[in-house]
Amino acid sequence: MPPRRPRRPRESPALLAFGRQMRRLREAKGVKQETIAHITQVSGPQVSKIENGRKRATRSFVEIVDESLEAEGALISLWEDLNKDGHPVPxxxxxxxxxxxxxxxxxxxxxxxxxxxxxxxxxxxxxxxxxxxxxxxxxxxxxxxxxxxxxxxxxxxxxxxxxxxxxxxxxxxxxxxxxxxxxxxxxxxxxxxxxxxxxxxxxxxxxxxxxxxxxxxxxxxxxxxxxxxxxxxxxxxxxxxxxxxxxxxxxxxxxxxxxxxxxxxxxxxx
Known part of the structure; x- marks a missing residue:
């Protein structure tokens, strides 16, 4: 008999925190997710996953978004705060x-x-x-x-x-x-x-x-x-x-x- 389906783990608080801040900055500028997807060359569903705390963003993605939203390094700083040994935590x-x-x-x-x-x-x-x-x-x-x-x-x-x-x-x-x-x-x-x-x-x-x-x-x-x-x-x-x-x-x-x-x-x- 196949094993029971595993329960999905709770979302990472670190990823949720980053995603929420990115959404706030984007909405404050009136920028759509589709626009972020276009300028970063990342699919719309993946941008949505990042904002929902379900996917880790790469530094290159964060740098492009930070500049586009005129965040003056705030998004980059948050990403760096959530880093440990070079990798987003946890x-x-x-x-x-x-x-x-x-x-x-x-x-x-x-x-x-x-x-x-x-x-x-x-x-x-x-x-x-x-x-x-x-x-x-x-x-x-x-x-x-x-x-x-x-x-x-x-x-x-x-x-x-x-x-x-x-x-x-x-x-x-x-x-x-x-x-x-x-x-x-x-x-x-x-x-x-x-x-x-x-x-x-x-x-x-x-x-x-x-x-x-x-x-x-x-x-x-x-x-x-x-x-x-x-x-x-x-x-x-x-x-x-x-x-x-x-x-x-x-x-x-x-x-x-x-x-x-x-x-x-x-x-x-x-």
Missing amino acids: IWFDWPKIETDAAMLVCWQHSVIPGLAQTQAYALTIVHGNHEAAEVRMNRQALLYKEDDGGPALVVFLIDEQVLYRRVGTSEVMRDQLEHLIELSTLPNVTVQVVLGGGDHDGNMGAFVLATMADRSEIAYAETAVRSITTDDPSDLSVLARTLVDLRSRALTQEMSCELIRKVAKERWT
Whole structure:
């Protein structure tokens, strides 16, 4: 049975504050959203999302709007106040909604099975028996099966070969997890590929997920030793794009990947 649909998180107070101020300044000047969309070359719906606190604005967008509305730097200053380490905050609050709304997700994982592909038993082991945390992870997987909002997202799981051999829980947990990967690969919107182990490549630096939205914009979620970050900075996205080219050049086809996963499940975890 498909997991229950996850509850959408509350909107970020920081994004709501920025959006409200931008709307006040725009309406005070009698400027329409369509005009902002035209001068910034951003679609009208995206401008609306920014003003409603549902989308983060880029600095270049803010600079153009600030100048157009003769805000004398007020909008830029607010945007900078809502920055932390170069990213609008709270950056980690955005991801659950981004993940749910994405048209496509490409997930790279070099240490464990990606969260969206984990069984409950595997997830419970990862989160040290925290049932609430595991349940949240299971609920996120509803996006693989959703029927509204244009249907389920296209999801590509790129998994390092060594993950198949790394024990998480019991042999039974591992066997069921690998069999679940094969089952997921039969979904029309899911691709599972194993990236052959060995060799030095940028993917060794850390796991990440690249989300492509309906308007073709991209947002990435990356895990670090200190914390996870969400970014749409072009330089960050460029690095991840190059990393994905490298990873895909090392990846088996889905058919070959499933054959390898099936073999490891039988020979290593039975």
